[in-house]
Amino acid sequence: MNIRKLDPSASPLDYYGYELRRAREAAGLTLAQLGSIVFCTGSLIGQIETAAKVPQREFSERVDAALGTDGLFSRLVGLVLRSQLPSWFQPYAEMEAKAAYISTHQAQLVYGLLQTKAYARAVLGIRDDGNLDGKVAARLDRQRILDRDQPPVAWVVLSEAALHQEVGGREVMREQLTYLLDTQKRTWLDIQVLPFEAGAHTGLMGSFNLLRFEKDPDIVYTEDFVQGHMTANPQAFKEGSVRYDHLQAAALSVDDSAALIARVMEERYGNDPEPDGHSVA
Structure with missing residues (x-):
């Protein structure tokens, strides 16, 4: 059997x-x-061993238990998954993981962490x-x-x-909007919806994140269609903070936001059949 040699x-x-x-x-x-011990196929084990497949965290925990490796693969999988992020995004992800406070304005999509x-x-x-599974x-x-x-x-x-x-x-x-409503139950997480009725606002230029830390300098992060931009420039963070304060003031309250999310979920994504005839709920 020809076994692929890996350069670790x-x-x-x-x-x-x-x-x-x-x-x-x-x-x-x-x-x-x-594979039988960790509840997967031997083929999947082989694909992971030859770096053809990205391992998951649950898989890694099972392997540690099966092989008695004292958490080795549970530790390694974090590095593996981090490496699947775009290279330009990895520094931001490292800072995001250290942040004590995260404030984000999302103009078109649900926030990545949610x-x-x-x-x-x-x-x-x-x-x-390629590698969509790894990216997800x-x-x-x-x-x-x-x-x-x-x-x-x-x-x-x-x-x-x-x-x-x-x-x-x-x-x-x-499913996504249901999840947003569920996350509202967490005491350290709040979601405000900026309604269409708010009109022109300070976030029209696009999404941005503000990260604050216990010890490190505060950071403002933005993205274009090519890559992200992260800066600890105090003036840039001050400008982002002022814009964010205005966005919060223009947005609905947390409770009214939850009510709007629930209403859109039922009215737009309710129990009516999908085009193929299957019910959504």
């Missing part, structure tokens, strides 16, 4: 595959045997250049910061347009 220094994904093969062989297990798997897949698949897994893994014992305080100003922009179909949107 080539990438985090190659290193993960190299270590997985080494640990499996040290345990005297075949691909199929390890996207469901199906919604994220639809967004990231618009111009899919990386985005969902970023969301783990919201489940920490001490998560960042997060405030989201979401344009009403994001509620109406149908991404992935009505069923996907209904």
Whole structure:
């Protein structure tokens, strides 16, 4: 059998595959045997060992338990998933994970840290250049910061347009808006909707994020269609903060925002059949 040789220094994904093969062989297990223990196929194990497939966090936890590797793969998978993000985005993701306060204005789409798997897949698949599974897994893994014992305080100003922009179909949107309503129950997370009736506002130029830290300088982050831009320039952060204050003032209250999300969910993505005849609910 021709087994592909990996260079463990080539990438985090190659290193993960190299270590997985080494640990499996040290345990005297075949691909199929390890697969049966961690509830997947031997083929999937082989694809991960040859860096053809991106491992998931749950898979890594099962492998650690099966091979007694003391959390090795659970630690490595974070590096692997981070490497699936665009290279220009990785520095921002690192700072995002350290932030004590996150304020974001989203002009068209649901905020990435609040996207469901199906919604994220639809967004990231618009111009899919391969490895969509890895990109989706990386985005969902970023969301783990919201489940920490001490998560960042997060405030989201979401344009009403994001509620109406149908991404992935009505069923996907209904699931997404339901998730937004569920997240409103978290005491450290608030969502305000900026209604169409607000007219001209300070966020018309597009989405932006403000990150504040306990020790590091505050950061403002913006994106264009090519890449992101992150700066700790105090004047830029001051300008972003003023714009954000005006957006919050123009947006609906948290309770009224939840009511609008629920109304759009029922009226636009309710129980009417999809074009193929299947009910959405």
